[in-house]
Amino acid sequence: DAKTTQPTSMDCAEGRAANLPCNHSTISGNEYVYWYRQIHSQGPQYIIHGLKNNETNEMASLIITEDRKSSTLILPHATLRDTAVYYCIVRALIKAAGNKLTFGGGTRVLVKP
């Protein structure tokens, strides 16, 4: 699986957009970008994933650069409840039972009032 690089931490103002970058310069053509988050001591929570097109759901938007070497997760209107560690994970989708997730250190996001 491709390695990812994320900033260790970032602050965001409540109500503003939070833009979380992730570098994955060694990504392969068949690898997807997944984002999960972990609110303090809770289980990780799936946010969004994409292959090459930008994606949006009710939680966030995912912007993937054309060369796919980096991506940005956008939380459009951050709330205090979005304070969490955000993980960018890159892996191929294998139609088998494995598909383990390999978590790095993530970005610790603090949303401030």
Next chain:
Amino acid sequence: EPEVTQTPSHQVTQMGQEVILRCVPISNHLYFYWYRQILGQKVEFLVSFYNNEISEKSEIFDDQFSVERPDGSNFTLKIRSTKLEDSAMYFCASKAPGSYNEQFFGPGTRLTVL
């Protein structure tokens, strides 16, 4: 909304004792996972399980660990003889067939080995 549940929320045990951590995955899911997170460290994969057998396991998952789906609803992780270093949060996750790795995690069991 369906969710993964885990019991107990906190388990305290003496070193050398056996523990069983229980999980009830989401009902139509067929892929099951255990992860752990030592305090202040990364979430680590332990094992994945499908069709009543282990499909992948990490180096952490040695022969002190075992998993079972005894009754079609519960998914358990057993640690035969706990060590101090087994103290961690243990998360169960499940995934629906055909989905793109959207693993749904439970709230975790905090295991404290004394």
